Amino acid sequence: MSAWPRFKFYGTPRIFLQAAGEILGGTIHKGDDVARLEAEIARLTGRRHAIATPQARVGLFLILEALLARTERRKVVLSPYTIYDVVNMVVCARGVPVFADVDPRTGNLDPDQVAALIDDGVAAVLSTHLHGIMADLGRLAAVCEAAGIPLLEDAAQAFGGRWQGRAAGGVGHAAMFSLGRAKNINCFYGGVVVTDDDALAASIRAHMADWPDLATSFLVKRIIHCAIIALAVSRAIFPWLTRHVFRSLAIRGERKGAALFSTERNPLLRSHLPPDWQRRLTPMQARMALDQLRRADADQVHRLRLARLYRDGLADLPQVGLPRPLPGADDIFMPFPIQVADRLALQEYLLNAGLDVVVQHIGNCADYPVFAPFHRDCPQARQVAKSVLLLPTYPEYPEVEARRIVRAIRDFYKAPPES
Ligand SMILES: Cc1ncc(COP(=O)(O)O)c(C=O)c1O
Structure with missing residues (x-):
């Protein structure tokens, strides 16, 4: 029978075999692969720094928290057509979300709408490349440059995209990618922040320094959950x-x-980054992501x-x-x-x-x-x-x-x- 599901996880079935081997072998937290993944993402995006995070949204929180600490300005202009936790990360970082309408051709921020909202309370603009469709980075960068504020890229869905030859995530002041289960680089849960700003990178690393790895029990539950979904959308079922x-x-x-x-x-409103999000990507997940980068x-x-x-x-x-x-x-x-x-x-x-x-x-x-x-x-x-x-x-x-x-x-x- 010809019937194909609406989605499948990237990296399957190999990623499940890999997970089973690592769980049984007790190697989830062993190895220097997080640093290898960071080096590889930095290379691929042409950035000086790449920092693995437990989720892309946490990466966004860390970027915003560090940038908002540099200024009295609080407003962050962003697209309303995005997941609600992106908005929450602005709030958790003690910023004020300001929604700018989208360009219906791309579903992403309309630079004219953004320009109309710029005032001396705006600290940053966050552009989203939803569905892996690039936002108008040229015009958004020009608006931000004129206002002297950073342009950030939510490249959670856009790893591999390009803007005038430069990698998605490689154009704005800083960006984050998602390595979550529905993404093209899937290690069940995870993200990466990229930037050329040395002080920003140092501040993000310092903030995460005391965070423990994602717990084995959490990852096992997540992997089993994804395995059940993968089975449900398999050719057999x-x-x-x-x-x-x-x-x-x-x-x-x-x-x-x-x-x-x-x-x-x-949707819910968060005022603080949940404590159980304050974790680090594990070496096992970094190995999975590195493996998928090859494909x-x-x-x-x-x-x-x-x-x-x-x-x-x-x-x-x-x-x-x-x-x-x-x-x-x-x-x-x-x-x-x-x-x-x-x-x-x-x-x-x-x-x-x-x-x-x-x-x-x-x-x-x-x-x-x-x-x-x-x-x-x-x-x-x-x-x-x-x-x-x-x-x-x-x-x-x-x-x-x-x-x-x-x-x-x-x-x-x-x-x-x-x-
Ligand atoms: C546009 C967008 N931004 C941010 C995120 C957050 O990614 P993560 O789930 O890794 O935190 C997602 C996740 O689906 C997303 O689609």
Whole structure:
């Protein structure tokens, strides 16, 4: 039966074998591989410093905390179309989030909106490369330079992207990548901060100096949890069981299908970095990340091939908004987001045709009640957040399935087949 899931973890099944070997062999915390990973990420991003963190969001907290300690300014301008903990990291670092609306073509910060919000209370601008689509770093850098403030890059979803030949994360004053389970470099949990600012790097390292490694028990639980999900989306189980579960969840409840794996269901406001986040990446995770870095280019070639196929196959449909590449941007499309007015109806149609796709679960943080003190009207972010449907691009996803998705979307909109 041909049925492919909406996502798969990068690095499987090898990463699970590796994990089992390390857990049984008691080597999780042994080796100098964290330093090796840091050196490799610094090399790949062209930065003087790379510092492994337990999660990308913690890396963002550490960057902001150090930068805000240098200034009386408190405001951090950022996109509201992101995960809510990005906003929380600004708050935890004693900054004030200021939401700037997005450019609907990319789903990322609109530089004109950012420019309009700059005043002498703004300490930094945080740009997000959501879905692995590069924000307009050229214009954002110009706005920040004119204001004399740092541009930061949330490159959690963009490892491997480029802006005018420079690596994502290699353009702003500092950046963070995620090595979390849903990312293209997956060690179940983790992140890396990069910067050329020696004092910033030293301050982040000093802050983390007393933090213990992520606990073995925590990692084992996380790995088992991911193994269960990996099994559910495996070729052995997905076509017979999981796809029916996904389909009925999506069809029965407004966002149930998307919410199943979502961490964005119940946004909360944090005022302090949770103590159990104050941990360090383990050598085992660094080995996993190093191993996957070797495959990153090949995976990217595949993603770009699928993105091209979706783009070419849907370009003439007025009902489908495609991400519009900015000049100088090399996007990595993790996954390929399309914007449609009726995404639940389209999702249902595709699910009924045996094509498993998911609606984006990330919302417009500017409208979340928990962030009411920071509310700003961001109509583009609101519109984008309720329109995005994600088309798969992961390494195993077959081109023939991507073509089926294109055909089914064309059928849905009663467009003639592609010529
Ligand atoms: C845009 C964005 N920023 C930050 C993060 C945080 O990454 P992490 O889970 O490693 O903290 C994520 C995670 O999904 C993300 O998608």
